[in-house]
Amino acid sequence: MITIYGMRASGNCYKLQLLLDQLGRDYRWIDVDSAHGATRTPEFLGKNPNGKVPLLELEDGRRLAESDAILCYLAEGTRFWPSGAEPGDAWLRAQTLQWLFFEQYSHEPCIAVARFIRGWLPPEHPRQADVPALIERGKGVLAVMEQHLLEREWFVGERYGLADIALYAYTHCAGDGGFDLSPYPNIEAWLARIRAQPGHTPMQA
Amino acid sequence: MITIYGMRASGNCYKLQLLLDQLGRDYRWIDVDSAHGATRTPEFLGKNPNGKVPLLELEDGRRLAESDAILCYLAEGTRFWPSGAEPGDAWLRAQTLQWLFFEQYSHEPCIAVARFIRGWLPPEHPRQADVPALIERGKGVLAVMEQHLLEREWFVGERYGLADIALYAYTHCAGDGGFDLSPYPNIEAWLARIRAQPGHTPMQA
CATH class of the missing domain: 1.20.1050.10 (Glutathione S-transferase Yfyf (Class Pi); Chain A, domain 2)
Incomplete structure (x- = not known):
């Protein structure tokens, strides 16, 4: 199952909730309070050196940052992303x-x-x-x-x-x-x- | 031929020059001095309501704004954009x-x-x-x-x-x-x- 590191009240993080819920896709959500420094800890910077949420983590450990890049990736092959070659x-x-x-x-x-x-x-x-x-x-x-x-x-x-x-x-x-x-x-x-x-x-x- | 509206000394515009020159693709470049108000004229706002360069204009008049969106569009089908379904x-x-x-x-x-x-x-x-x-x-x-x-x-x-x-x-x-x-x-x-x-x-x- 994929994991989202995010802060629920952040619009950048909420975007991913909106898409995933509408796709009916299972995901794990780990709260990271970016408003109070939780994205600047050595542990989190080890996951995203740019120190921001949301962050997507795949089952195999690969990670992707930037909310709108994550949206595009998660939407590939769905009705939300026109993926034809035409x-x-x-x-x-x-x-x-x-x-x-x-x-x-x-x-x-x-x-x-x-x-x-x-x-x-x-x-x-x-x-x-x-x-x-x-x-x-x-x-x-x-x-x-x-x-x-x-x-x-x-x-x-x-x-x-x-x-x-x-x-x-x-x-x-x-x-x-x-x-x-x-x-x-x-x-x-x-x-x-x-x-x-x-x-x-x-x-x- | 495609047209780029841009300011040569703007990095956001230069990106498109870099890609197009490396693709060896012909294009028309129309200088728009965004540092001195040329993107805020009624004429330019009619082309891009957000009032920014670069702006791509296709042969048929369709327009696309945002430098990195234009990069992705122009790179489709080239060695610069991995376009496979895998x-x-x-x-x-x-x-x-x-x-x-x-x-x-x-x-x-x-x-x-x-x-x-x-x-x-x-x-x-x-x-x-x-x-x-x-x-x-x-x-x-x-x-x-x-x-x-x-x-x-x-x-x-x-x-x-x-x-x-x-x-x-x-x-x-x-x-x-x-x-x-x-x-x-x-x-x-x-x-x-x-x-x-x-x-x-x-x-x-």
Whole structure:
């Protein structure tokens, strides 16, 4: 059985829970509290030298880091990853990767980080002062998503897929970071469509 | 013929030049000066609503953003992307994606950003004060790479591939951001191996 090292309340870790639960796949989950230093111990750094969760460990001990790389690996051969050699599938894969990199480079560093600062750091921490600028940047990110969803149900192609899972993880809890989603009706409708998917499980706070 | 919208001195754009030149593939390059607002014009935002280069445009007008997603798409069916259905190839793809996400999430936001601040912002700009902290974070990133290269010639598998191209782009010019690479002999040897590859072309400053 595969093992996930992760923190349940981290969106990057929750992504894997969402995919695995919807695939109905068995997995072992080992809690690692990255908010309190558990990813910086010598033992954990021996597993992932970059000191981050989630981390996937296969039955034979091989390990894979980076949430969106793990999503792609676990989705191979499933309905969530178009794996054909034809040009249409190659383009769907390319668009999926585009949104996964958008998620990690543009979305997570403001929307997830605002949530972390507000939810995990003390009120007097100097990083609290960063939140207004993160919210301004995050509004631009949400505007890109809102525009993309104007005439689409899902981020890529005609069905729920990896890009939706990856972007759902920190968008659905953006309110924790101080974001108001009511100006983004297409995003709110898309979040509701995801919650209505068979096998959907909520994030455990 | 495909078109790349890009800024020659941007590592994210240079990655595509590196891959395409080594593939010997023809392409049209349209300069877009992202350091001076050219990615925020209404015309460019119509092409990429996230306002970033590089951007790939196919012959039929379809567009793809995010440098590492473009790398994967252009490498499909070439020696740079293991595309077989066997588990060995799936694992090579997974590891490649792991390093591409490491590059965008951990490496670029400190090593490329330090270079941008020092090279493109005026000496009195308040962001100059961020450079020392970026260099400290970047040293941790370089240490992860140095350790990984201790017993390996390339980042993934036994040959030069996409992970090497993506990481080369901003590592080879890390000195521009104030990094000293001499404490990282494995990285320096790896950079030299990449420069010795057939078809390698330098970044145009």
